[in-house]
Amino acid sequence: MEKKKIYLDNAATSFPKPEEVPRAVYDYMTKLGTNVNRGGYATAYDTETVVFECRELIGALFHAPDYKNVVFTRNITESLNVVLKGLLRSGDHVIVSSMEHNAVMRPIRQLEKKGINFTRVQCESDGSLKPEKLLSCLRPDTKAVVMTHASNVFGTMLPIQEVGNFCKENGLIFILDSAQTAGVFPIDMEKMHIDILCFTGHKGLLGPQGIGGFILRDELVLKIEPLISGGTGSLSNVETVPEFMPDRFEAGTPNLPGIFGLHAALNWLRKLGEADLLKGESLKENSAVQEVFGKTPFSVEQCFSAALEKIRKHELHLTAEFLKMLGPLEKEGKLKIIGKKDMEKRTGVVSIQTLTRELSDTAFQLDTRYGIMTRVGLHCAPSAHKTMGTYPTGTIRFSFGFANTDQEVKIAADALRELLEEEK
DSSP: OOOOOEEOBTTTOOOSOOTHHHHHHHHIIIIIOOOSSSOOSHHHHHHHHHHHHHHHHHHHHHTOSOGGGEEEESSHHHHHHHHHHHHOOTTOEEEEETTOOHHHHHHHHHHHTTTOEEEEEOOOTTSOOOGGGGGGGOOTTEEEEEEESBOTTTOBBOOHHHHHHHHHHTTOEEEEEOTTTTTTSOOOTTTTTOSEEEEESSSTTOOOTTOEEEEEOGGGGGGSOOSSOOOOSSSTTOSSOOOSTTGGGOOSOOOHHHHHHHHHHHHHHHHHHHHHHHTSGGGHHHHHHHHHHSSOSSOHHHHHHHHHHHHHHHHHHHHHHHHHHHHHHHHTTSEEEESOOSSTTBOSEEEEEESSSOHHHHHHHHHHHHOEEOEEEOTTOHHHHHHHTOTTTOEEEEEOOTTOOHHHHHHHHHHHHHHHHSOO
C-alpha cells in the first residue's frame, strides 16, 4: 500500500489547489479558448470579462489605487524584472534588505553593471529589521526601496508599514515583493504607502503556476519602460507602445488559462471569507438577506479580509504546534531551529539544521521513507542564509499551507525524531 504523501513545501508553491482552479483552467481550454482584445465575437468578450474581473479581484485584495493598473505577467520574478529594469537608470541608488530572494538580487546585480548602486540594510539574527536602520542607508541619489514582505526561508516578516512610512517621508518609491504573504496576510497599498506591488498567483493566492503580476500607482506608469513590446490588440494603427494601462505592459497573448485559474482561486478565497462572515451569530439577519435577494451583504474586501484571517490563523497554529514538537529535539542537541520561535510577525515557515544527520540525506529520507515533501538547501536566498549564519550549508524548510492538518504536522515531527535518533 502506497504511503500517504504529505506536502510541506507551500513556500515554493501551494498544493493542493481548490478543485475550482483546475476546473476553470480546463473549462477555458475546452469550452472557450478565445484570445483577449483580439476578437469581436461573443466568446472573446466572455474571455475579456473574466480577465477584467480578475483585475478587479486583485485590486480589491491589495487595495490598489486603480484596478486598471493591475498588470499580468508569468510570475513575480518577471514582475520584479520588468519593474526594476524599466524604472532604474544609471546613477540611481536603491536600498534592499539582507533577506532578499534572488528574484530581487539578480536583477539588481545585473543593473549594477549599468551604473545602478545599492545598499543592503542588515537584518537582525532572527531575520527581523529595525526600521531606523534605513536612515543610515539613505543617500541623495536614493530612488527606491525594494523589499520582501517575509523571508521565504525563515518566515520572518519585515516591518512593511514602517518601511512605507519611511519611503513616503523621504520621497522614495516603495517596491514590495509579496511572494510569501499575498493571500495570507493583509496588504493595503494605500495604508502601507506601497507604490509598486509585485505578486505571484501560485502560492498564497492558490492559483496555477505561470501567472503573476504587479500593480502600479498612476504617477509611475510612464516612468517605467516596458521590458517587452508588441501587439496589444489596441492602437494597432501605430507602431509605438501604448501609454495607457494595462496595455503598456501587456504585449502579446497573456496566459489566459492561468488568469482563469487565478480568477477561480480568488473567488474561492472570497467565498471562504463570505462563509465565515455569515457564520457569525449576529449576522443571521444578513444571512436571511442573502437568501432572499441572492447576494452577499459583504463587500469583496470584507470577504477577503475574513478569508485571510482564517487561513493565517490555521497556518500559524500548525507552525506553533510544529515548533513545540521540535523543542525537545533541539534541547537534546539533535537539531537547531533557525529564526524566530514565537508567532509574532512571521509566516508558516520553519527552517532547521539537523545536527546528527546530514541535511540533504534527512530531507531525502523524509521523502522516500515517510512521504514528507520539504525543501533543502539555500532556497534561492543566499543573502538570507548569510544573515542567519546558515550559509553555505543551508537548511531544511517546512512550510505549511491551508490544506495541511495537525496530524500531518505530528507525523513530520515524529519522522524527524526517528531519523535523528538512528545510529549512523
